[in-house]
Amino acid sequence: MIRSSHLRDLAAALAAVLLFVAAVLVGRHIQNTDGTLFLNWPPLFASWGPHVGPGTPAAVVVAGAVVVYGPALAARLSWRALLAVSCGAAMAWTWSLALIDGWHRGIAARLTTRYEYLQVIDRFHDIPAALRDFTEHILIQGPEYHWPAHVAGHPPGATLTFVWLDRIGLGGGAWAGVWCITVGATAVVAVLVTVRALAAEGLARRAAPFLVLAPGAVWMGTSADGYFTAVAAWAVALFALAVTGRRPRAAAFGAGLLYGLTCYLSYGLTLIGVIGLGVLVLGRNRRAVLLPLVAGVIVVPLALALAGFNYWEAYHLLVERYNQGAGGVRPYWYWVWANPACTVLVVGLATVAGLVRAGGVLRRQRKQDGFLSTPEPRLAVLLLAALLAILVADLSGMSKAETERIWLPFAIWLLAAGAFLPRPRAWLAAQAVVALLVNHLLWTGW
Helix, strand or coil: CCCHHHHHHHHHHHHHHHHHHHHHHHHHHHHHHCCCCCCCECCECEEECCCCCCCHHHHHHHHHHHHHHHHHHHHHCCHHHHHHHHHHHHHHHHHHHHHCCCHHHHHHCCCCCCCCHHHHHHHHCCHHHHHHCHHHHCCCCCCCCCCCHHHHCCCHHHHHHHHHHHHCCCCCHHHHHHHHHHHHHHHHHHHHHHHHHHCCHHHHHHHHHHHHCCCCHHHHCCCHHHHHHHHHHHHHHHHHHHHHCCCHHHHHHHHHHHHHHHHCCCHHHHHHHHHHHHHHHHCCCHHHHHHHHHHHHCHHHHHHHHHCCCHHHHHHHHHHHHHCCCCCCCCHHHHHHHHHHHHHHHHHHHHHHHHHHHHHHHHHHCCCCCHHHCHHHHHHHHHHHHHHHHHHHHHCCCCCCCHHHHCHHHHHHHHHHHHHCCCHHHHHHHHHHHHHHHHHHEEECC
16 A cells, blocks of 8 residues: 555656646747747757667666665765765766767767857966956957857856866866766765765765766766866865864865855856855854855955956846847746756656655654754755755746756755655666656757
8 A cells, every 4th residue: 555655755756747748848839939948849958869879778777776776885885985986876877878979979079069168268378368358258249259158157267177177288078078077976975975964874875876866967967067066065065064073164164165166167156155054054163164164265256356357247247148138038937937847857756756755854843842953854954955046046037948957056955855765766766767768868958
């Protein structure tokens, strides 16, 4: 007999599927009628094209191994071994999914298109001069050369990363792809460290296979947002160690340093601070960490400001470019609910069911004295903070389409909701099916 809790899990998963189907049907109608979505396969930035590739066998093997052996290994391995195995498995999963599209299209050429950072490497031979003139090239209507979409749409920290890779001999699309996949996979470790520090090791162990087998790995490889995800995740992880650990000041300074970098990788990632507030609520060493945190935060902004980059001017010019129709003036009324529909594919059906269970934990225990002293409500609060960050991003209107990659730094935290699920193998299989279907049926963009 199926328990009512399992029925709620299935109902939540079904509701998520229906939301995505509605977004597809309504999106196709809008695009076919007036073309204002500027997408081939709304709500995703993708086009229909069933295919297989060299990564197909590997993706199936990795998925099968994690489904069959993941939960048991996560429970049995030592903590350090679990972190290493999780990082390696996440990297294998991301690589295999990317290679379904082939080496050239899936990895080597992904970051070399006309929209990407690598198109402007030669314009940064004089970095201080490029930073001083950065804002002059944001608007499309300007009299001079304008930056490609991703360069204009982000602070220069993102572009400078690839400039510096080129300077040390790791130039070109292949090395850029390797960088994003390798660094991006470490985000799994950062989330596990955070969950252990703020909630409990047992919950982190149960979450590990779900973090490894993330459907969002379809967009983690190869996308600069995978790299952004890791930097942001480690900022949160260090902050979690700061508010719960023995050396709070050093960890807080490191967290601030990475958060400052995060804000100069993408304007929207300032909202990682919302997750940071959740960490602060769950922490103990609050007063001890604030000063070193602020000291760390100002390092990157100060360095780039002294080099000549005006963050606020660049942001306002980007908003102007966005409102002038760069990429099309997309309807807010559709994307305000279609963006969450995209997120269903990024986090998978297991995460949706896990979030419902997390909400149940908060409802049942919120009236109890000291309810945040127990692990499960603490994890639920962390998940709630990530959801709040996504909600703010969604309502802002600055996230209209392409959130399957843009929201990766927020979505990765939601995957920890898998820790609340019984029968993890069935849910892990569902996660794998989502990722494999997306990557084999669609040619994803960016």
